[in-house]
Structures are given as C-alpha cells and as structure tokens.
Amino acid sequence: MPAEQKGSGESVEACARRLRYHALEELRREIGADLIGVGHTNDDQAEELLIRLLRGTGLQGLAGMARKSGRVIRPLLDIGKQEIVTYLESRAIAFCLDSSNLSRRFLRNRVRLDLLPLLERDFNPAIKKTLLSMAEVFRDDDDYLEQQVAHLYDRVVDRTGGLQLAIPPVLALHPALQRRLLEKICWHSGCRPTAEHIKQLLACLMHGEQGVELHLPQRITARKIGTNLVFQQRDRQRGSSPPGSSLPPLLLPGEGVYEVPALAATISLRRFDHHPQPGPGELIVDGDRVRLPLTLRAPRAGERFWPLGAPGSKKIRRYFSDRKIPVHSRDRIPILGNQEMVVAIPGLAIAEPVKITATTRRFLLISWNRRP
Incomplete structure (x- = not known):
C-alpha cells in the first residue's frame, strides 16, 4: 500500500x-x-455526513452512503454499531477491533472520538438521529435530481477521447443541474470532487480561456478545448517536466492554493481587509482592481506588461531582459492575468494599474512557491 x-x-x-x-x-x-456486502452502520453514516460537511460537498454528498452502489450493498446501514456489538457479545461470537481506529491521525477517527461526542454533549444529544433524518430527506431530493441528470448526461457527454462535456447546452441549464452534471462526470472520471472543485469547474465553463486547465483529485485534469470541457487522467511524470516544458493555462477562480505541476510549484490567492506583510515570493495588489477569475499561463508572443513604477507598458520579453533574467529561464516564468491585462508576474512584480493606494480597502495576496 x-x-x-x-x-x-x-x-x-x-x-x-x-x-x-x-x-x-x-x-x-x-x-x-453477485454482490459485496460491507459492514457500514448508521454510526458510520453519521460520521461520513460530518466529514463531507467539513470538506465541502453538494446534495449528493449530504445524502450519505447509499444502501446499494453498483455491486456493493450495505445491509447494516440502519443499525447502530453498539446494537451489533451487543448482539455478538450476547451470543459469544468473537469479533476483532482495528487498532488504527483509535489513532487521531485520521480525520474520521477525530470525528468519531472527539467531534460527535462534543456535539452530543454540548449541542444536540440526538445529533446522530438528526443527521440520519437529514440524509433521508436529501436522499429523496438527490434521487429526483439524479433522474433528471441521467436523461441529460448521455446528450451532453461524449465518451470518446476521455469524457468530454459539451459546454453550450450546459450553460443553459439551471445551476443545480450544472453542478450535478459536473459532479457526475467527475465521479465517472474517477475522482471525488469537493464543493470547491465544482465551483472552480463552473467558473471554467463560464469564464475560462481556451486551454485553461484544472487539476482535480486522483490526478484527473479538466481542460477547456473548443466548446468542450475534457476530463482526462494526468501523466504521473508530468510534475517532473524538464525546463522548457509548456505550461497549460491554469484557472484561478478565487481564493485557494493551486498546484502547478509543470513548474513544480504552487500559487495561492488570499484576500485581506487589512494590509498584510508580504513574505518571500509574495505580492500584494488592490483586491477591488482585480477582476476574477485569473489565469496562470505562459506569456504570449509580443504580450505587454506595465510593471509597477514604470512610465508605461513594455513587452514582457523586454521586461525579462531589463531584469537580467537568463533566456533559458524565461520559459519557466508564468504570468497571471485576466481577459483585460497582465495583473502580475508571480514572484517578480505586479502591474501598475492594480497597485496599492491610499484608498485601497481590500487586498489580494499572491504567493508563488517553487518546490526544491
């Protein structure tokens, strides 16, 4: 393992x-x-619901674990763990306990050992019952939406060359169906998306530039190509690309930390209501002067940038030359921009139009970090 x-x-x-x-x-x-029976109980269901809430999820996640999923069935899902233990003990049936279940290293164990007892003691003695009842309601709503999406899925998803989602018909749908379709295609691609992943995918559908790429769990990539959003498995060796490799556009729809495998780096966006103190590799811009989403990408031929403090714009190639950046290193320096302008060159400089002024009220911190 x-x-x-x-x-x-x-x-x-x-x-x-x-x-x-x-x-x-x-x-x-x-x-x-014919089937695989697993031993999940209603205690496991309550824990799973809290974990999904903590990580962020949609309606399907809040419906909890299904009693039947493909060939897997959960016949004990309506029974409590203590009821099963009592039954076994009353009949002298031996059972074993997994010692790792006591380790607080894992989130699920912290939920079981700390969070659920805290909620029962200080907030709602019947929290498990409340969670299970809530999941039952969500399951009915989820079942209805699943029926609607099942009819749509085959019409808007092409299974050739990876899974390709047709963008124009999806944009005409209600947001609830849009999110559900994206969640379904992620599951079919082999990844389990969070609510934040779905939010990023929606931003990619609506505002993403051609070629923009999102990195999802289980090494799945969603890339905007033509009028489609294409979901494919990433090459495991891609993160170790040599200098000079191309940089696929990466959409940054809002706050968060984003992996940039092609450059063995990460970039993050954070908003502040006060002026933060920047550290190494960090830049600050006026949050009200920057329109999201932003895109991290390679500079385009002849593209111009207005560096902070300069009298006007200049070609990015000229800017690199003025900064004495070696030619062989320049193709590993991305730019951060939107459809209007280059906002910053991460780790180097911001653009003059987005600088901090005396009237700035919201600040956007851009952090650029290359892994050694």
Whole structure:
C-alpha cells in the first residue's frame, strides 16, 4: 500500500479504501458472487455526513452512503454499531477491533472520538438521529435530481477521447443541474470532487480561456478545448517536466492554493481587509482592481506588461531582459492575468494599474512557491 500511495498521491485512507474494494471485487469474480456486502452502520453514516460537511460537498454528498452502489450493498446501514456489538457479545461470537481506529491521525477517527461526542454533549444529544433524518430527506431530493441528470448526461457527454462535456447546452441549464452534471462526470472520471472543485469547474465553463486547465483529485485534469470541457487522467511524470516544458493555462477562480505541476510549484490567492506583510515570493495588489477569475499561463508572443513604477507598458520579453533574467529561464516564468491585462508576474512584480493606494480597502495576496 505505501508504494501504491506514493505513486497515486492519495491519502493513506483513500488509497487503502481503493485497494480494499479492488481486492473485494477480485474475490467476488473469483467465487462468482453477485454482490459485496460491507459492514457500514448508521454510526458510520453519521460520521461520513460530518466529514463531507467539513470538506465541502453538494446534495449528493449530504445524502450519505447509499444502501446499494453498483455491486456493493450495505445491509447494516440502519443499525447502530453498539446494537451489533451487543448482539455478538450476547451470543459469544468473537469479533476483532482495528487498532488504527483509535489513532487521531485520521480525520474520521477525530470525528468519531472527539467531534460527535462534543456535539452530543454540548449541542444536540440526538445529533446522530438528526443527521440520519437529514440524509433521508436529501436522499429523496438527490434521487429526483439524479433522474433528471441521467436523461441529460448521455446528450451532453461524449465518451470518446476521455469524457468530454459539451459546454453550450450546459450553460443553459439551471445551476443545480450544472453542478450535478459536473459532479457526475467527475465521479465517472474517477475522482471525488469537493464543493470547491465544482465551483472552480463552473467558473471554467463560464469564464475560462481556451486551454485553461484544472487539476482535480486522483490526478484527473479538466481542460477547456473548443466548446468542450475534457476530463482526462494526468501523466504521473508530468510534475517532473524538464525546463522548457509548456505550461497549460491554469484557472484561478478565487481564493485557494493551486498546484502547478509543470513548474513544480504552487500559487495561492488570499484576500485581506487589512494590509498584510508580504513574505518571500509574495505580492500584494488592490483586491477591488482585480477582476476574477485569473489565469496562470505562459506569456504570449509580443504580450505587454506595465510593471509597477514604470512610465508605461513594455513587452514582457523586454521586461525579462531589463531584469537580467537568463533566456533559458524565461520559459519557466508564468504570468497571471485576466481577459483585460497582465495583473502580475508571480514572484517578480505586479502591474501598475492594480497597485496599492491610499484608498485601497481590500487586498489580494499572491504567493508563488517553487518546490526544491
């Protein structure tokens, strides 16, 4: 498992879960079984709902684990864990406990051992029942939306060359159906998106430039090509691209930390209501003068930039020359901009039109960090 996790980039829990279900599916085929029964209880359901709330999710996530998902069934989902333990003990049936369930290293264990007891003690003694009832309501709503999206999915998704989502018909849909379609195509691509991922994908659909790319969990990439949003598996070696490799446009729809695998770097955006003190690799611009979303991309031929303090704009190539940046290093320096202008060259300079002034009330901190 450690070797598999290192290659996949998943968390320990996510990688172990994937391998566990893979092993169960292999065994099912080997013995000719129809279904795989797993032992999730209503305690597990309550924990899962809280975890999804903490991480951010949509209606489908709040509906909780399904009683049947493909060949996997959960026959104990309406029964409490203590009820099962009591049953086993009353009949002297041996059972084992996983010692890792006591480790607070994992989020699920902290929810089980700390958060749920806190909520029961200080906020709602019936919190588990409340969560399960809520999930039941969401499950009915989710089922209705799933029926609507199932009719749409085959019309707007092309399965050739990866999964391709046709953008124009999706833009005409209600936002609830848009989000649901994006969630469904992510699941079919092999990744489990958070609410923030769906928000970024929506921004890509509506405002993203051609070629803009979003990096999703499980090494899935969504890229805007023509009138489609194409979902594909990323090459595992892509993050170690040599100098001179091309930089796919990366959409930054709002605050957050974004991976830039082609340059072995990260870029983050953070908003402040006060003037923050910038550190190494950080730039500050007037948050009200910058229109989101922004795009991190390679400079275009002949593109111009108005550096802070300069009398006017100049070609980016000339700016690099003035800064004595070696020619062989320039193709590893991206620009950050929107459809109107180049806002900044991360780690180097901001544009004059977005500088901080005496009237600035909101500040946007741009952090650029290359991994060693």
